[in-house]
Amino acid sequence: CECYNTAGIIPGIKPDMSVKDRAAATIAAGYRAFRMGAADTPANTTFNTRQKLNQLYEECVQAREGVGKDGDFCIDFHQRFDLSDAIRGCDLIESLAPLFVEDPVRAEGFGEDLPRLRKLVKVPIAAGEEWGNRWDFNPLVENHDIDYVRATLPNVGGITEMMKIAAICETHFVGIVPHFTGPIATAALVNSLGTFSGPLLMEYNFEGKELPHVPVGLDFKHGKLYPNDRPGLGVELDMSKLMPILEVTKYDTNRAQTYFRPDGSITNW
Template sequence: MVVTVETDAGVTGIGEGGAKDTLEQCAGTLIGKNPFHSAAIWQEAYIAWFYPPGREKAHALGALDLALWDIKGKALGVPIHELLGGTARDYCECYATSGARPPGVAPDARLSLKDRARATMDAGYRAFRMAPADIAIGAVYDTRAVVRLVAQDCRDVREAVGPNGNWCIDFHQRFDLNDALRLCKAIEEYDPFFVEDPVRDENALQDIPKLRQMTSVPLTHGEEWGLKWDFNRLVENHDVDFVRSTLPNVGGITEMMKVAAICETHAVGIIPHFTGPIATAALVNCLSTFSGPVLMEYNYGGRPIDYLPECLDFKNGKAYTNQRPGLGVTADMNRLTQIGEVTEPGRRNVYKRPDGSLTHW
């Protein structure tokens, strides 16, 4: 879902994410507001509800927030990373996922897991990511058998990337604590870069700290989380080595930088989930200003995207910032189909303290 926000000054910002209904619920908050006041707009859109926004609404707020930051950069003629203080790294290293076609490989080519891992390393990526034995939808998923199968796959991938290469695995929350521990212990000797989403998200705050005490593999979690409060406990207690905070899910650039600050104070890295090319360009702007460890997920491999004549600057497995204003991305809206529009201010129950700051509904 591509989002545009238009201004009376003729500057249009673009964002990505959300769903039609949640975007329409949130978009009215922007009408008539100063796009440079993105923090105040975010606060009003978040707290002016009887029920606190859940993950779906945070996703929509994030898409709109990306567009506001794009407007600010375009209006000032500077890239967003300059508005955030300037870059702290030359590029963001990337990994590729096993289901993605490596660069230079024909679309109909059938590659083994080991071949994909080798192709990823040859293309310059920092790491190759694999999944836990994906099987046909509806088929029986015997977790005990899967643990044995995946351990073998991990051994093969380590062999493919070599002693100096990196690989990682996403458990996709398919295991309970016991099976997650069995698999973590089984693959420790193959030295994964990280294990992602090892347990169910509903139990993560209870199970990941236990897992942390029983395995040496680096852990990461949080691609489904939508707000900075979700990450705080695991980061503060060093129960994860990286967080999977991403855009627009965490609420946009406004909130992503707060998550980055939480991580920086506890020396925890950020490995964001891939949601789309526009959001990934926003992530590169954000994370290029973050001093901690960063590894990006990027599966387009430099291939062109028809509706983005100007997109992410990517080469040799690395994502680079650029000096184009705003997000640094140009969208050809003629290649997209409009499915909704909001032109009237939304009605919100807003209460303010004496100093003008917002308080909860």
């Protein structure tokens, strides 16, 4: 399965590197595409959507320069924009030809706003990271309101439900870019979607990293994930390492990331 990488999280990347350099390094490492957030800003700070659209455009210009004329980049709007700003943002970057724009509007309004957006913008749309089951996705896929289903395997009900969503997508020639939630779910995705005949792109951000709780993982090389002949999902877990991870996550006071509007009210991160 071909993969994309988020923010250039690969060996050799340094925190102070530009978007352009991160994008170039990602493509050079063999990944199909470079993905980034829309005008990412430190958590718990002000996010002025009108001003951030300018930053969004400038960073997309860098991404296009980094991946080159024939490379691919994708941009995650992360449900940070209302419909009007999502339209403006999509229009601003249309000429840069992103592979897709992800979650351009709030998930609570997907059923109404994505069909509206589809009629008003020309960029490919991916949606569904924090939303939906096969019944929710079905009308969006049937009507081609989205170009890629961004389903999360654990959220939609596991392997069986994910394969049913894949069947809907395959019937209507809609691609799948499943949401990455960790190495176990990714192994399930590779095993369940490896035979999907439509456009398929996996997210992978673990290159060069040791995972103590997954001592035996999937085979990854040159930007691609490969299934293997090991039993089950092809990975092995160290259950003794999972409890410390749970405890650290549970008591991490920085885990809840928030953005604020200029007036101080809370908006989507």
